[in-house]
Amino acid sequence: MYTSVAGSKTYAYTANRPFDASLPTIVFVHGAANDHSVWSLQSRYFAYHGWNALAVDLPGHGRSEGAPLTSIDALAQWLDAFLDAVGVAQCWITGHSMGSLIGLETAARNPPRISGLALIGTAVPMPVSGTLLKTSAANDHVAYEMINAFAHSPRAQLGGNRVPGAWMLGSNMRLMERSADGTLYADFTACNDYKGGLEAAKKVQCPVLLVLGQRDLMTPPRAAREAAATFSESRTVILDGAGHSLMSEQPDAVLDALIGFVKSGQATPA
Amino acid sequence: MATPKSYRLDTLGLHAGQQPDSEFGARAQPIYYTTSYVFPDTDHAASLFNMERAGHVYSRISNPTNSALEERIAALEGGVGAIATASGQAALHLAITTLMNAGSHIVASGSLYGGSHNLLSYTLPRFGIETTFVNPRDVDAFRAAIRPETRLVFGETLGNPGLDVLDIPRIAALAHDAGLPVLVDSTFTPPHLMRPFELGADLIFHSATKFLGGHGVAIGGLVVDGGSFDWDKSGKFPTLTEPYEGFHGMVFTEESTTAAFLLRARREGLRDFGACMSPMNAFQIMQGVETLGPRMQRHIENTRKVVQFLDASDAVSHVVYPELPSHPDHDLAAKLLPNGCGAVFTFELKGGRAAGRRFIESLKIFSHLANVGDAKSLVIHPATTTHYRMDAEALRNAGISEGTVRLSIGLEAADDLIEDLSRALHASQKA
Numbered sequence: 001m002y003t004s005v006a007g008s009k010t011y012a013y014t015a016n017r018p019f020d021a022s023l024p025t026i027v028f029v030h031g032a033a034n035d036h037s038v039w040s041l042q043s044r045y046f047a048y049h050g051w052n053a054l055a056v057d058l059p060g061h062g063r064s065e066g067a068p069l070t071s072i073d074a075l076a077q078w079l080d081a082f083l084d085a086v087g088v089a090q091c092w093i094t095g096h097s098m099g100s101l102i103g104l105e106t107a108a109r110n111p112p113r114i115s116g117l118a119l120i121g122t123a124v125p126m127p128v129s130g131t132l133l134k135t136s137a138a139n140d141h142v143a144y145e146m147i148n149a150f151a152h153s154p155r156a157q158l159g160g161n162r163v164p165g166a167w168m169l170g171s172n173m174r175l176m177e178r179s180a181d182g183t184l185y186a187d188f189t190a191c192n193d194y195k196g197g198l199e200a201a202k203k204v205q206c207p208v209l210l211v212l213g214q215r216d217l218m219t220p221p222r223a224a225r226e227a228a229a230t231f232s233e234s235r236t237v238i239l240d241g242a243g244h245s246l247m248s249e250q251p252d253a254v255l256d257a258l259i260g261f262v263k264s265g266q267a268t269p270a
Numbered sequence: 271m272a273t274p275k276s277y278r279l280d281t282l283g284l285h286a287g288q289q290p291d292s293e294f295g296a297r298a299q300p301i302y303y304t305t306s307y308v309f310p311d312t313d314h315a316a317s318l319f320n321m322e323r324a325g326h327v328y329s330r331i332s333n334p335t336n337s338a339l340e341e342r343i344a345a346l347e348g349g350v351g352a353i354a355t356a357s358g359q360a361a362l363h364l365a366i367t368t369l370m371n372a373g374s375h376i377v378a379s380g381s382l383y384g385g386s387h388n389l390l391s392y393t394l395p396r397f398g399i400e401t402t403f404v405n406p407r408d409v410d411a412f413r414a415a416i417r418p419e420t421r422l423v424f425g426e427t428l429g430n431p432g433l434d435v436l437d438i439p440r441i442a443a444l445a446h447d448a449g450l451p452v453l454v455d456s457t458f459t460p461p462h463l464m465r466p467f468e469l470g471a472d473l474i475f476h477s478a479t480k481f482l483g484g485h486g487v488a489i490g491g492l493v494v495d496g497g498s499f500d501w502d503k504s505g506k507f508p509t510l511t512e513p514y515e516g517f518h519g520m521v522f523t524e525e526s527t528t529a530a531f532l533l534r535a536r537r538e539g540l541r542d543f544g545a546c547m548s549p550m551n552a553f554q555i556m557q558g559v560e561t562l563g564p565r566m567q568r569h570i571e572n573t574r575k576v577v578q579f580l581d582a583s584d585a586v587s588h589v590v591y592p593e594l595p596s597h598p599d600h601d602l603a604a605k606l607l608p609n610g611c612g613a614v615f616t617f618e619l620k621g622g623r624a625a626g627r628r629f630i631e632s633l634k635i636f637s638h639l640a641n642v643g644d645a646k647s648l649v650i651h652p653a654t655t656t657h658y659r660m661d662a663e664a665l666r667n668a669g670i671s672e673g674t675v676r677l678s679i680g681l682e683a684a685d686d687l688i689e690d691l692s693r694a695l696h697a698s699q700k701a
Contacts (some may be wrong), residue, residue: 164332
């Protein structure tokens with residue numbers, strides 16, 4: 001579905017189903033240089049199990065127009081405006097990597113609006129290496145190559161995908177390559193400059209789920225410990241052998257963690 | 271910080287797409303010889319059918335052994351994924367029918383495998399899909415042949431049997447300017463010789479029966495998606511960009527930004543046309559792929575020695591191999607195929623049809639049959655076999671004469687091959 005946010009055409013994947021205000025809503029927020037399609041399995045499941053699933057394309061990503069925003073604060077403000085535009089009074093948020101920080105900040109800014117927050121492959125704070133910042137600033141393809149190498153576990157480097165015939169490294173590379181120049185740098189800048197994560201964690205009032213990859217080199221599990229301890233109510237699931245690309249490396253495990261999370265909350269999938 | 275690199279081709283050829291079996295630790299790829307898969311519960315079943323979970327439902331659509339092969343070839347080609355099919359012809363058919371409907375048009379190289387030529391010339395027109403054939407060396411002819419209803423530009427990386435080198439970068443540029451994808455048949459150029467996606471191709475197919483398998487025991491095909499073509503931007507592919515009532519109104523480009531083509535091909539093409547690969551064949555082809563790199567090296571080494579020998583023979587008027595300075599695509603081959611121009615080539619025997627018959631019947635190591643890319647050396651006479659449907663003009667356009675002999679050089683000792691050829695050439699010239 002398309003909507004307008006701050007005058008810009010904005011896309012959210014809904015599994016081709018109309019928004020129904022009577023249903024609970026779960027919003028999926030992608031990471032740097034990605035788009036809604038990283039959530040295709042998980043968002044489609046929820047869309048067919050009694051939920052409004054809204055897998056957004058952030059500004060300047062995928063099918064959404066506008067320039068990429070360069071701070072998590074601005075992105076959280078944008079997400080709030082997106083929810084207004086669609087007419088979502090209350091929702092669950094699931095974010096991956098940069099998207100997890102957007103979800104965190106959104107939940108901190110407007111606690112009554114967020115029923116539950118799932119942070120997939122997160123770190124608080126989320127510093128980005130100088131080399132990645134430098135290469136992404138130069139729109140150097142090496143930045144994508146480094147991400148592909150670091151974002152997949154040693155096991156995933158050789159494939160064995162659950163999706164028939166899909167080569168994870170190739171898919172992720174092509175998805176990143178579709179980004180316009182400057183997109184990856186804007187995203188990394190937003191992650192690197194976000195210093196308010198732990199303060200935001202104190203303000204979050206909803207249950208929080210952290211799903212982390214045991215072999216994640218980009219957001220290693222230890223980098224989420226302090227935030228997990230700061231939330232008033234949180235649970236951490238560590239997926240054995242998984243790297244940072246959790247939704248493609250272990251799609252069912254991520255989905256099952258999300259299903260268990262929402263079942264433990266007030267809303268129950270049909 | 272050193273630039274990280276993905277694994278190299280020889281490593282991917284052995285490992286990509288396969289993890290040691292989680293149940294028993296089997297190192298080799300297990301053969302999942304099953305039609306179907308038990309669902310843990312009804313919700314899981316529904317989720318698999320509706321693409322909410324990853325996994326297998328029925329082996330016509332997907333199978334774990336096939337999936338491992340598909341992933342391996344996608345990794346070797348640098349694509350986003352692949353689909354294994356019953357044959358190379360099935361792969362070509364799957365690609366075409368996924369992209370277009372009756373009323374569509376293809377621009378294709380005129381130098382094609384006879385089977386592909388048959389499909390495009392005679393069979394697809396019955397279903398309303400027309401093809402214009404052009405000289406593969408005339409890049410402008412590709413541009414001139416494009417019509418409003420054109421949906422695909424197609425050629426072989428090395429034309430069969432004239433070994434015309436397809437100028438993929440230039441052809442891709444003009445096709446992309448017209449909003450069209452380029453499909454190449456890369457059967458003669460496995461990834462160790464050429465990676466067409468890096469040159470601009472959008473889709474690749476292989477007859478896996480040939481070099482990928484290498485053993486001549488299993489028929490199969492693979493179609494690989496490079497994941498770069500922007501179907502939405504093109505606006506010419508409603509099968510991928512508009513809701514498909516045959517699968518819950520799915521819009522494939524929304525479902526998958528990079529693999530929309532593969533989604534539709536699997537969810538419609540394999541489902542409805544059903545030309546899937548047998549898991550036994552997938553296993554056998556995987557065994558071949560494991561040694562593809564070293565085999566291609568040996569194929570090329572042997573081919574270069576045989577080409578050199580034939581080029582110097584008094585019984586041979588002409589050898590057609592792009593590494594020879596006499597080949598019209600010599601310079602282009604040096605640029606696009608620095609690791610070798612394949613192991614299949616033709617030569618013109620002096621003495622015409624009668625000499626050709628004596629030559630073929632005098633060979634002891636070379637097998638006379640209709641295949642290429644085997645570990646064993648092969649020989650055939652195209653005018654009476656693979657290209658028998660073509661008239662004289664079509665044969666000429668494809669670079670074939672009645673004296674053309676095609677060789678597929680195998681992995682035997684090169685000296686034995688040369689001695690066999692030497693004996694047969696001598697016999698061929700006896701009146």
